[in-house]
Amino acid sequence: MSGPQRRRPGPLLVCGTLALVLLIVGAVGYWATTSADPGDPQTEAEERPVSDPQRIMLSGDSMTQGADGDRTWRYHLWNHLSPHVEGLDFVGPYSEPASSDMILPVPTTEGEDPSGPEPGSGQDPSPTGGASPDEDASPDEGGAGEGDGETGGSQWPGTAAPGEAAYEDPDFDHAHNALWGRTLRDASASIGEEVRTHEPDVLLAMIGVNDLLWPVSMEEMEQRLRGYVEAARAGNPNLRVVLAEVVPIALADSDDGFALRVYAYNEIVREVAQDMSTKASPVISLDVANAEKWDVESDTYDGTHPNADGELKIAAAFADALSRGYGIGPGYPRPLPISP
Numbered sequence: 001m002s003g004p005q006r007r008r009p010g011p012l013l014v015c016g017t018l019a020l021v022l023l024i025v026g027a028v029g030y031w032a033t034t035s036a037d038p039g040d041p042q043t044e045a046e047e048r049p050v051s052d053p054q055r056i057m058l059s060g061d062s063m064t065q066g067a068d069g070d071r072t073w074r075y076h077l078w079n080h081l082s083p084h085v086e087g088l089d090f091v092g093p094y095s096e097p098a099s100s101d102m103i104l105p106v107p108t109t110e111g112e113d114p115s116g117p118e119p120g121s122g123q124d125p126s127p128t129g130g131a132s133p134d135e136d137a138s139p140d141e142g143g144a145g146e147g148d149g150e151t152g153g154s155q156w157p158g159t160a161a162p163g164e165a166a167y168e169d170p171d172f173d174h175a176h177n178a179l180w181g182r183t184l185r186d187a188s189a190s191i192g193e194e195v196r197t198h199e200p201d202v203l204l205a206m207i208g209v210n211d212l213l214w215p216v217s218m219e220e221m222e223q224r225l226r227g228y229v230e231a232a233r234a235g236n237p238n239l240r241v242v243l244a245e246v247v248p249i250a251l252a253d254s255d256d257g258f259a260l261r262v263y264a265y266n267e268i269v270r271e272v273a274q275d276m277s278t279k280a281s282p283v284i285s286l287d288v289a290n291a292e293k294w295d296v297e298s299d300t301y302d303g304t305h306p307n308a309d310g311e312l313k314i315a316a317a318f319a320d321a322l323s324r325g326y327g328i329g330p331g332y333p334r335p336l337p338i339s340p
Helices: 011-034 073-081 184-198 218-235 256-276 288-292 308-326
Strands: 055-060 089-091 202-206 240-244 283-286
Touching: 055 184, 073 308, 184 218, 202 308, 218 240, 218 256, 240 256, 240 308, 256 283, 283 308, 288 308
Parallel strands: 055 089, 055 202, 202 240, 240 283
Antiparallel strands: none
């Protein structure tokens, strides 16, 4: 007896099987495309604008506010993102860089006392009264050399009279939430209301170095950082956050205690970001120094504050973090057009 005959698959079954194969191949191709590192330079198809408006608050101290004569890293981030992010809006309570009268001398070597009130003293750490690791230099006195106008050299970059300040290139959205000398302690007390008022979707924070000028415990710094994130979330429970680690400054070369506090604080930034990140409000940490091979001598004009090259490196690091972490815009094009 012969065995049962097998029916040949009919045309509909063949077509259905072929369609399923094509669907799987297409899905694999789509996965391969969308799984590429979004921090790398994007193809034209991947550079499509984000459909929803993106309100971004750039918060911090002097490194984010910038000074008279600076472009600031905010300028570079805006001009990188704006062609790709539909509805891009930088938000915050301030719009100007710091003028020369907002700057007070602060320590550059071990043993010097920071100017302004000590964090926790009860005094108001305002732009004219806060501590900032700034070189004791002015447009007239300069630093270790002359500026070249493009990078700011090693002296104060601007030439405006006290009380006046202007950007080197004003072609960007000026809104920000950064003040010269601002501490994390000070910022934690106001960030909740600032987020509530200005309604950012994303918070980019680069802050903490001014607190570290003083002998502060790492337990206290962790409390301040956690309080900062918690307060910001009180203003927007769905806030996306990027916390930047402190970049090296010249003071660390002569003050071992300060250098140790910086190292420990950066560990805290990573730990807090990982611990506090949630699905509703993700938090990622950013190591600008390692990501961009930060060099104090070549990337700052006074041992602390970024020159044109330093501004570009900070902007590129944040752009890559936004792209990789939150799908906002493409990664920054490489290599960076920095000075040789």
